[in-house]
């Protein structure tokens with residue numbers, strides 16, 4: 001089960017979001033048929049976006065994370081909501097680059113070491129909040145840590161991990177975002193930093209845990225943590241016919257007439273869940289008459 005724990009240390013020096021997301025990333029992999037490196041890259045982005053979704057205050061707020069690097073993976077997008085549910089897209093799901101010398105997937109090279117990270121928060125106001133930062137390594141966790149520091153002035157530490165099995169399925173996936181509170185006790189923070197550097201592989205911790213509680217316990221070994229909330233999250237797409245109808249409407253009269261003449265039908269595919277929307281002749285004619293009627 002995919003679950004997030006929101007917790008604090010007992011003296012309220014830091015807050016932590018801990019996500020156990022193996023099934024969620026496996027669902028994503030099956031939908032997008034991603035290569036191992038693409039699974040790790042997109043997986044890390046959706047894991048972080050899911051946790052960031054829970055930081056939103058309003059119920060209908062939305063968060064979009066766009067990673068645009070200069071590597072062969074192309075653009076990576078994740079959209080999450082205040083429930084922590086998330087959907088994502090990677091431009092090149094087949095991307096493969098040679099493994100790193102220690103045998104790990106080279107997400108940084110696939111994403112690119114240069115580029116931008118953009119976070120758009122739709123808070124129901126007239127203009128959305130847009131934050132930008134430069135990519136540090138393309139490894140995603142480091143890039144998001146930098147984003148929190150530069151763009152949100154929120155000292156945070158982001159750890160993300162996706163472990164891909166030999167049959168390309170997801171063996172373990174999850175992550176953690178730690179936010180340091182203002183006026184935090186320096187001794188606790190250095191103890192926390194020590195703990196973080198001692199964790200050489202977050203994926204090993206997830207793999208050894210059977211639930212989010214076990215993973216949370218292992219992460220914060222030596223700390224007295226208070227659980228504020230435990231929540232189930234998932235990879236969910238909210239696409240619907242209306243969205244694709246408006247996309248067709250926006251093509252305009254000439255192009256719609258051309259589609260009707262040449263193909264007599266149209267098929268649109270949701271980039272987030274690969275669901276196919278098939279428009280037959282009758283449906284297209286109805287849309288065309290709506291376009292003409294609105295002129």
Ligand SMILES: [Zn+2]
Nearest residue numbers: 237239270273
């Ligand atoms: Zn969809």
